[in-house]
Amino acid sequence: MQLLPKLTLLALLAGNSPTIAQTISWNNKQCAVVLTYDDAIDVDLDNVVPALDSAKFRGTFYLIGSSPVVTKRLTEWRAAARRGHELGNHALFHPCDGSLPGRSFVQPDHDLHTYTVGRAVDEIRANNTLLAAIDGKTARTFAYPCGDLQIGGVKFYDQLKTDFVAARGVSPGLQTAVQVDLANIDSYMINGESGQYLIDLVKKAQASHTLLVFLFHGVGGGHGLNVALPAHRQLLRYLNAHEKEIWVAPMVEVAEKIRAAQQRGAVGK
Template sequence: MLQKFVIPFFIICLTGVNVTVIAQQTTLWNHKKCAVVLTYDDAIDIDLDNVVPALDSVNLKGTFYIIGASPAINNRIPEWRKAASNGHELGNHTLFHPCDGSLPGRGFVSPQHNLYTYTVQRAVDEIRANNCLLKAIDGKTRRTFAYPCGDLTIHDTAFYQQVASEFSGARGVVPALLTPHEVKLDNINSYAIINHDAAYMINLVKEAMRTHTLLVFLFHGVGGGHALNVDKTAHSQLLHFLQQNEKDIWVAPMVDVADYIQQQQSQP
């Protein structure tokens, strides 16, 4: 009886394997190896025409970061409401998507919505107004935020901190794969997908599985509709890979993952 237990002990010591660490890593993300969040920015018609049907066909849920002033919102509210009722998150991407026009390459920023000329109070007011609009559409009080253009500050002020308590988290634009305790909920890392192929996206997922980390995809156009685009077929191949590996990958809206991370970070 003694020999039966001593042998495994020596094997563990010789190989340097920590059984506790392995158990934690393989159940780190809601009892899955990793978490993947699919996010789609700017509230464009393609979201409803291409993305929602693609997600629904494989029973995956995504997060759509909504610009309240987008015509695709005003013209198609019933469809957004249906998407939200089916488990997709309508996240806050501000009312008018202001970006800092003082930065290089920002010629597309209009004078009316130049974050550089905003006051912090104006930015906060527009974020809260967008929350009211989104609540009127989906009836929900908890959601996440996404920084327009990834801009975190107005001059030297981190404006999101004024409304952080009203959100589960905020998605940024800097790529990284992190464990729950490494994620910064006020600037969640993401990988922007612009004309990348399916192999690139699937390899990111495989790396997240290997490292037991969070992978957030940032999409704009899917099969058209935006200058920042990804091929519709490549996007579909990614979704099918996620579906085929659902036993190891937790795919969920950002709000659910952010709430889960907050719970994990509150524990030792």
């Protein structure tokens, strides 16, 4: 049986730490951090994968199946998956609800507002087939394009719960394992924030013994939503320096751990 770290036991005795079951949910560490990268863009392979590999971290890359970066760089995505990075599902065409404010970028052919639930489900499952052909895996997670959850008031992911381990949303928040909604996991979307801001979020997760999910798009360019390379490097350096206290893993692994704990009813509040 694996023993809890001495500091964790002391904290439990002092009454200022989560229950033992909660701590086990994060692999006996203070918190869990998941690094996710959306949209299958060149900087994922040019900047992010080398940085994560160098730090010996594994991230989750949410791939749009129709992205030309998937088609042109298939071998590199397959190699990344072999090194333990998760290739997550970000739908085949990244449909977003064009009826919402600020959605002038949505093309009519891929306007979620005009989709049926069946069409959305079919396209997402088709993307799963593509991803399995790349990495040979059946367990993965989903990320809602634009964070849109519904079509005509219907939550389309309800028909996909057996296809995925979990789904990542876009609402910010830090949650204990028992609080996590595996159908809509909270995440912090990063756009221009400093490295210190990223580190401060990690420190909050450590103090509260919670799950922290980062949602990145561009890293060092390549997207309208971007984080500077130095800021991203600063975050990775901090995570590396505190690897004994912070569990960094792909979303699918963290979600599987949470799901198992929730099913056991062993996660304390």
